[in-house]
Amino acid sequence: MELPAGCGKFSREALELAAIARSxxxxxxxxxxxxxxxxxxxxxxxxxxxxxxxxxxxxxxKVSARSxxxASGRSVAERGAAAGPxxxxxxxGGGDLIPGYRLGDxxxxxxxxxxxxxxxxxxxxxxxxxxLLGGRFASATQRVRFEREVEVVAALRHPSIxxxxxxxxxxxGEPWFAMELVDGERLDEHVRRLGLGARAVAALLQRVADAIxxxxxxxxxxxDLKPGNILVDRDGVxxxxxxxxxxxxxxxxxxxxxxxxxxxxxxxxxxxYAAPEQLAGDPAAIDSRCDLYALGVVFYECLTGKRPxxxxxxxxxxxxxxxxxxxxxxxxxxxxxxRDFDVIALRxxxxxxxxxxxxxxxxxxxxxxxxxxxxxxxxxxSLTYVVRxxxxxxxxxxxxxxxxxATIVVSGIALAVLYANAExxxxxxxHQLDAVLAALxxxxxxTGRGTSDMRAxxxxxxxxxxxxxxxxxxxxxxxxxxxxxxxIHLGFEKIDQAAAPIERSYALYKEAFARGEIDxxxxxxxxxxxxxxxxxxxxxxxxxxxxxxxxxxxxxAIALRESVTGRDDLVTVDLIRQLSIVIRxxxxxxxxRGMLDEALLRASRxxxxxxxxxxxxxxxxxxxxxxxxxxxxxxxxxxxxxANAAISRVVEPNDFRVGISLRNIAREKLSLGRAESxxxxxxxxxxxxxxxxxxxxxxxRAAEALLDEIKSALAKGGREVESAGEVESAGAAGSAxxx
Numbered sequence: 205m206e207l208p209a210g211c212g213k214f215s216r217e218a219l220e221l222a223a224i225a226r227s228x229x230x231x232x233x234x235x236x237x238x239x240x241x242x243x244x245x246x247x248x249x250x251x252x253x254x255x256x257x258x259x260x261x262x263x264x265x266k267v268s269a270r271s272x273x274x275a276s277g278r279s280v281a282e283r284g285a286a287a288g289p290x291x292x293x294x295x296x297g298g299g300d301l302i303p304g305y306r307l308g309d310x311x312x313x314x315x316x317x318x319x320x321x322x323x324x325x326x327x328x329x330x331x332x333x334x335x336l337l338g339g340r341f342a343s344a345t346q347r348v349r350f351e352r353e354v355e356v357v358a359a360l361r362h363p364s365i366x367x368x369x370x371x372x373x374x375x376x377g378e379p380w381f382a383m384e385l386v387d388g389e390r391l392d393e394h395v396r397r398l399g400l401g402a403r404a405v406a407a408l409l410q411r412v413a414d415a416i417x418x419x420x421x422x423x424x425x426x427x428d429l430k431p432g433n434i435l436v437d438r439d440g441v442x443x444x445x446x447x448x449x450x451x452x453x454x455x456x457x458x459x460x461x462x463x464x465x466x467x468x469x470x471x472x473x474x475x476x477y478a479a480p481e482q483l484a485g486d487p488a489a490i491d492s493r494c495d496l497y498a499l500g501v502v503f504y505e506c507l508t509g510k511r512p513x514x515x516x517x518x519x520x521x522x523x524x525x526x527x528x529x530x531x532x533x534x535x536x537x538x539x540x541x542x543r544d545f546d547v548i549a550l551r552x553x554x555x556x557x558x559x560x561x562x563x564x565x566x567x568x569x570x571x572x573x574x575x576x577x578x579x580x581x582x583x584x585x586s587l588t589y590v591v592r593x594x595x596x597x598x599x600x601x602x603x604x605x606x607x608x609x610a611t612i613v614v615s616g617i618a619l620a621v622l623y624a625n626a627e628x629x630x631x632x633x634x635h636q637l638d639a640v641l642a643a644l645x646x647x648x649x650x651t652g653r654g655t656s657d658m659r660a661x662x663x664x665x666x667x668x669x670x671x672x673x674x675x676x677x678x679x680x681x682x683x684x685x686x687x688x689x690x691x692i693h694l695g696f697e698k699i700d701q702a703a704a705p706i707e708r709s710y711a712l713y714k715e716a717f718a719r720g721e722i723d724x725x726x727x728x729x730x731x732x733x734x735x736x737x738x739x740x741x742x743x744x745x746x747x748x749x750x751x752x753x754x755x756x757x758x759x760x761a762i763a764l765r766e767s768v769t770g771r772d773d774l775v776t777v778d779l780i781r782q783l784s785i786v787i788r789x790x791x792x793x794x795x796x797r798g799m800l801d802e803a804l805l806r807a808s809r810x811x812x813x814x815x816x817x818x819x820x821x822x823x824x825x826x827x828x829x830x831x832x833x834x835x836x837x838x839x840x841x842x843x844x845x846x847a848n849a850a851i852s853r854v855v856e857p858n859d860f861r862v863g864i865s866l867r868n869i870a871r872e873k874l875s876l877g878r879a880e881s882x883x884x885x886x887x888x889x890x891x892x893x894x895x896x897x898x899x900x901x902x903x904x905r906a907a908e909a910l911l912d913e914i915k916s917a918l919a920k921g922g923r924e925v926e927s928a929g930e931v932e933s934a935g936a937a938g939s940a941x942x943x
């Protein structure tokens with residue numbers, strides 16, 4: 205058992221860090237140690253002794269390095285060394301120090317180890333080799349932590365976590381491990397260099413949160429998350445590394461000093477990114493929510509360019525501010541940041557752990573919701589948010605008795621859209637709110653044109669007309685509201701009413717985009733709405749959907765999104781899936797299948813989230829249609845059944861996507877002569893679609909027609925009959941993220 209250094213109140217490692225900090229101010233030191241050293245002679249002598257040892261080793265390293273250079277002109281990567289990595293020389297590398305590897309220059313030095321570029325000789329693969337700081341002179345605690353990192357990283361397999369290849373002991377007895385070499389840059393430097401906006405930062409953080417959620421589910425807490433430990437590779441994928449301070453989230457290791465990882469009174473990590481409970485030095489208080497706090501600091505810093513509490517003049521002041529104060533909203537420091545990101549960042553930075561997100565999965569979900577334009581779960585239950593959530597449950601309203609509900613629906617959506625612009629000046633927001641209220645007043649039966657038998661879609665039409673006048677001097681905001689209203693009409697499958705607001709919205713967006721008043725993502729939203737409209741809008745003498753126009757609009761939306769988010773973005777990938785449907789409708793089956801395969805390949809590189817599952821279900825359904833058109837109905841049925849199982853795992857049993865999925869299954873069963881089995885699926889499909897879409901919706905009528913054909917087939921003895929024509933949505937049905 206290792207004897208304690210000093211009086212025993214502070215660990216040996218804490219004293220060693222204090223000694224190292226004399227020459228390296230970046231080394232974190234427990235702030236309680238400084239006053240203790242003034243009154244404790246034993247601890248002060250221990251620090252002096254460690255400092256003297258370090259000085260000796262440093263001088264020894266210099267002499268050794270000079271001797272090596274004079275003896276031969278070989279490079280660091282070609283020679284061995286007598287001293288370990290703690291010497292401060294990359295000579296610890298060497299061609300034969302680690303069998304099978306050739307070490308190069310040092311690329312990173314953290315609290316526990318030094319990392320070198322290396323080459324695995326057998327495979328000629330570039331990699332990184334991490335060696336323990338201190339080498340043979342490292343303490344037992346440092347060795348235990350290093351070995352723990354090997355165990356942790358070896359057990360984690362995730363696209364956003366570095367992969368460990370191999371580990372061992374060098375010829376000089378120094379522990380090491382080889383891992384994937386990430387060719388990239390620090391997260392904060394990547395954001396700053398590219399000038400990334402808030403949405404792009406949130407998309408990166410969502411991937412990081414997904415990786416941390418994966419680690420947490422396996423009981424691993426990182427404990428030192430910061431931009432320097434998150435590298436963004438050349439493909440734009442963030443990669444988490446340096447699990448040197450990670451530990452298992454198990455009760456037996458949280459409070460047991462014998463575990464050799466964390467002792468009471470110790471602080472390990474980086475102060476600026478540490479949660480308040482971490483600074484207390486109580487191992488029992490450390491859980492996965494410390495990582496969430498650190499992600500909050502990272503998110504805040506990348507959004508604003510500043511850390512929260514950046515004005516603290518000392519570590520003591522920083523501790524007080526972290527414990528007692530709430531940081532400024534990010535949008536107050538960097539105008540243009542969405543209110544949702546304010547809420548997410550401040551939830552992560554709550555000083556009370558119980559007020560943060562419960563899990564990294566919940567954080568990833570809220571980031572995905574915000575990026576998809578859905579209400580986040582962290583926001584307080586304001587009237588606007590309650591209305592939006594009720595809208596998702598009560599989508600259809602068609603009789604006189606639900607005009608009040610329609611009022612709530614439209615006002616809720618309009619207010620939600622306007623409140624999303626809260627980064628603008630207060631006067632501007634108030635003007636927008638007045639415009640919406642004036643529009644609603646026009647539908648009041650006592651003061652406007654409303655009547656007792658007015659249908660919901662008529663009500664929406666009145667609101668649209670009033671908004672055209674009220675927001676005539678704010679074309680960008682008018683365009684946003686018109687697009688929202690048009691998509692509501694599409695939700696009701698009222699194509700004629702949807703056309704004017706969506707087309708008008710697209711034209712206004714186009715003009716604003718040309719003037720530089722909106723970004724590419726908002727322009728992509730407008731193109732997407734137009735693509736959905738053209739997909740189902742009867743046009744021309746044949747009164748058929750305008751598929752070429754829909755295809756052009758989808759391609760425009762995809763190109764705009766890729767210019768901002770890159771290729772591996774779930775919303776963009778889902779737009780490609782939808783485009784494949786448009787291509788298939790034009791009978792270009794092989795092109796459609798290739799496009800769908802491309803979307804599936806891109807999606808396979810993305811984290812496994814609920815939105816990803818929704819996409820997978822929609823992609824399976826799209827593949828089923830292609831397979832059916834190619835004549836393989838047995839395989840098509842299998843793919844539709846798989847799609848139904850996938851979507852049923854992530855949505856409510858009466859979700860309209862389940863209804864459409866069951867209709868697809870029933871149609872294929874009928875094609876295969878299995879009318880009896882098809883009947884139950886068709887009946888449930890009709891039931892769901894009547895509830896969710898309404899009795900007059902094309903999707904509902906198609907399901908009813910299919911049910912009639914099935915009944916007819918059964919009446920004729922189950923003989924096969926031609927099935928009802930498909931009615932498939934290229935938009936929201938099964939969409940993982942299209943808005």
